[in-house]
Amino acid sequence: MNKPQFRPSAHTSAPTADQAARRVARPPFTAQPQVAAKPFAAPHAQAHPNTGATKLRIAVLGGCEEVGRNCTMIEYGNDIVLIDMGLQFPDENMPGIDYIIPNVSYLRGKEKNVRGVIITHGHYDHIGAIPHVVPYIGNPPIFALPMAAGIIKKRQTDFNTTPLNVKVTKIDDVLQLGNLRVSFFHINHNIPDSAGIVVETPEGTICHTGDWKFDFHPAGVPHADFQKIAAIGSKGVMVLMGDSTNSDQPGHQVSEKEIGETLGNIIEKAPGRVIVGTFASLLSRVKQILEASEKLGKKVCVMGYSMKTNVEIAKELAYINVKKDLFIEETAIDDYPKNKVVIVCTGAQGEENAALMRIANDEHRSIRIVPGDTVIFSSSIVPGNEQSVQRLKDTLYRKQARVIHKSLAGVMMDVHAGGHAKQEDIKLMLALFKPRYYVPIEGNHFLLRENGQVAESMGWKPENIFIVDNGQIMEFKAGEGKLTQEKLPTDYVFVDGLGVGDISEVVLRDRQLLAEDGMVVVIATIDKKTGAAVNPPDIISRGFVYMKENRELIEDTRALAKKVLVGHKPGTAESEDVTRDKLRNDIGQFLFMRTERRPMIIPVIIEV
Numbered sequence: 135m136n137k138p139q140f141r142p143s144a145h146t147s148a149p150t151a152d153q154a155a156r157r158v159a160r161p162p163f164t165a166q167p168q169v170a171a172k173p174f175a176a177p178h179a180q181a182h183p184n185t186g187a188t189k190l191r192i193a194v195l196g197g198c199e200e201v202g203r204n205c206t207m208i209e210y211g212n213d214i215v216l217i218d219m220g221l222q223f224p225d226e227n228m229p230g231i232d233y234i235i236p237n238v239s240y241l242r243g244k245e246k247n248v249r250g251v252i253i254t255h256g257h258y259d260h261i262g263a264i265p266h267v268v269p270y271i272g273n274p275p276i277f278a279l280p281m282a283a284g285i286i287k288k289r290q291t292d293f294n295t296t297p298l299n300v301k302v303t304k305i306d307d308v309l310q311l312g313n314l315r316v317s318f319f320h321i322n323h324n325i326p327d328s329a330g331i332v333v334e335t336p337e338g339t340i341c342h343t344g345d346w347k348f349d350f351h352p353a354g355v356p357h358a359d360f361q362k363i364a365a366i367g368s369k370g371v372m373v374l375m376g377d378s379t380n381s382d383q384p385g386h387q388v389s390e391k392e393i394g395e396t397l398g399n400i401i402e403k404a405p406g407r408v409i410v411g412t413f414a415s416l417l418s419r420v421k422q423i424l425e426a427s428e429k430l431g432k433k434v435c436v437m438g439y440s441m442k443t444n445v446e447i448a449k450e451l452a453y454i455n456v457k458k459d460l461f462i463e464e465t466a467i468d469d470y471p472k473n474k475v476v477i478v479c480t481g482a483q484g485e486e487n488a489a490l491m492r493i494a495n496d497e498h499r500s501i502r503i504v505p506g507d508t509v510i511f512s513s514s515i516v517p518g519n520e521q522s523v524q525r526l527k528d529t530l531y532r533k534q535a536r537v538i539h540k541s542l543a544g545v546m547m548d549v550h551a552g553g554h555a556k557q558e559d560i561k562l563m564l565a566l567f568k569p570r571y572y573v574p575i576e577g578n579h580f581l582l583r584e585n586g587q588v589a590e591s592m593g594w595k596p597e598n599i600f601i602v603d604n605g606q607i608m609e610f611k612a613g614e615g616k617l618t619q620e621k622l623p624t625d626y627v628f629v630d631g632l633g634v635g636d637i638s639e640v641v642l643r644d645r646q647l648l649a650e651d652g653m654v655v656v657i658a659t660i661d662k663k664t665g666a667a668v669n670p671p672d673i674i675s676r677g678f679v680y681m682k683e684n685r686e687l688i689e690d691t692r693a694l695a696k697k698v699l700v701g702h703k704p705g706t707a708e709s710e711d712v713t714r715d716k717l718r719n720d721i722g723q724f725l726f727m728r729t730e731r732r733p734m735i736i737p738v739i740i741e742v
């Protein structure tokens with residue numbers, strides 16, 4: 135049904151010594167500052183014996199069991215391309231974790247094969263892991279359309295890692311990456327320059343939608359390129375990998391035009407200032423707010439570093455076309471009548487340091503909430519942030535602001551509802567591509583299933599719909615596909631402050647333990663000759679019990695520690711370990727019996 139689209143090209147170069155050395159010198163996932171490495175001059179083919187045994191392997195490294203950390207790997211012989219390199223936000227059970235990035239352990243030792251990272255669009259769940267991953271997988275070229283490329287480059291200046299090799303790509307470019315030929319097709323989303331990816335391989339063609347919707351009235355970009363999509367489909371598509379984010383919703387996705395009109399109405403009718411909290415990356419929305427404000431003769435103050443940066447990039451690329459005098463500085467807000475001012479800022483997720491939170495808490499240097507202000511939450515809540523958003527709303531209501539969120543404005547204000555294909559859109563995409571195999575991606579498991587059912591309803595056989603877990607390998611040979619049980623590593627890789635991957639599940643468990651039950655430190659000072667305790671052991675508790683009110687418990691703990699120490703034989707590391715373990719176990723058990731809590735026990739033995 136699907137014949138190979140083209141023959142492999144001739145292969146010439148082998149990995150250079152420089153590349154090999156870099157591979158050894160650069161352990162994946164350390165937090166140390168990196169020395170500048172020479173990026174690949176150009177993607178090139180590697181010698182690869184086409185014995186006929188080569189299989190095309192596809193695995194989704196992130197994004198199939200969650201929303202976020204999107205990353206797909208396509209491997210054919212010695213050629214690997216990655217589509218997207220996103221981050222995922224942590225949930226409440228991950229204290230102190232900034233975000234989670236795709237696990238690329240499989241690429242260790244295969245860095246020389248990675249021909250490129252192809253980016254679908256500039257949202258952080260598709261590009262956010264780049265600074266943390268790309269320098270460690272051989273620094274391959276990153277191919278991205280102008281908007282995404284601009285955001286990637288700007289963001290990289292915030293990180294002190296190897297300079298990236300970002301190749302600004304045009305929608306009609308065709309890239310020959312080893313035996314894989316990569317091209318793009320324009321689709322709609324809620325940020326300009328959103329593209330789907332086509333990867334032609336000797337075994338058949340793969341299409342990847344990225345995040346998408348069909349929109350006949352998008353904001354500042356053309357509607358999806360139906361002609362190109364149909365042309366790709368008519369040549370034969372082996373695999374379509376499709377966005378599942380809204381696959382559980384019937385009907386068509388709403389157009390950016392409707393969203394813009396809703397926003398425009400709210401801004402027009404607002405009696406006082408309008409403060410819009412949204413994502414910095416939701417540029418279609420930001421564009422519409424700016425344009426509506428200009429039309430209504432209002433002035434706009436853009437707040438927040440990432441918001442300002444993205445608006446600048448979009449202006450440079452002419453995606454946002456408004457007059458310069460539309461914008462006002464923070465300090466000039468009070469120079470204008472209240473009903474002439476619109477403020478666009480970050481912080482709709484209740485993020486502590488974002489502008490909206492600081493404004494609500496009277497911590498912002500130039501603006502306070504006053505009665506009559508209208509605050510619009512123009513983004514859906516990222517799971518895990520519900521409570522902080524609720525607190526933020528409470529604060530705003532307390533200050534008598536009008537608060538407009540999803541339940542008032544309907545789905546139109548919802549970032550995720552606004553940008554992703556619903557069931558009828560998915561059907562049209564399937565009809566245009568007519569893939570032999572359909573692989574739902576980008577969503578929790580239930581969303582992948584819902585997406586699969588859309589294809590089934592149109593006659594795709596269940597065996598041609600692959601519902602995969604992260605890391606699960608799909609194999610294709612001459613147009614025939616197989617979902618294997620082989621799994622690549624996909625354990626969480628956490629980013630914590632500046633460190634990447636140095637936080638393991640064990641560290642996270644410790645943090646959860648500390649957060650739940652606190653800790654008890656037992657300090658025993660021991661005579662190194664006799665092994666006798668020099669002083670009674672010190673017991674220190676943090677986050678466990680208030681010591682002053684629990685004298686008896688602390689004294690009993692001290693007595694128990696003393697008893698354990700009687701058996702201590704000084705002088706060897708082994709005996710120190712034994713004593714430490716015994717202190718940990720006995721005191722842990724004792725405290726659990728008395729309090730039904732399990733604080734972390736930290737025994738410290740000092741021999742003097």
Ligand SMILES: [Zn+2]
Pocket residue numbers: 255257323345553
């Ligand atoms: Zn997106």
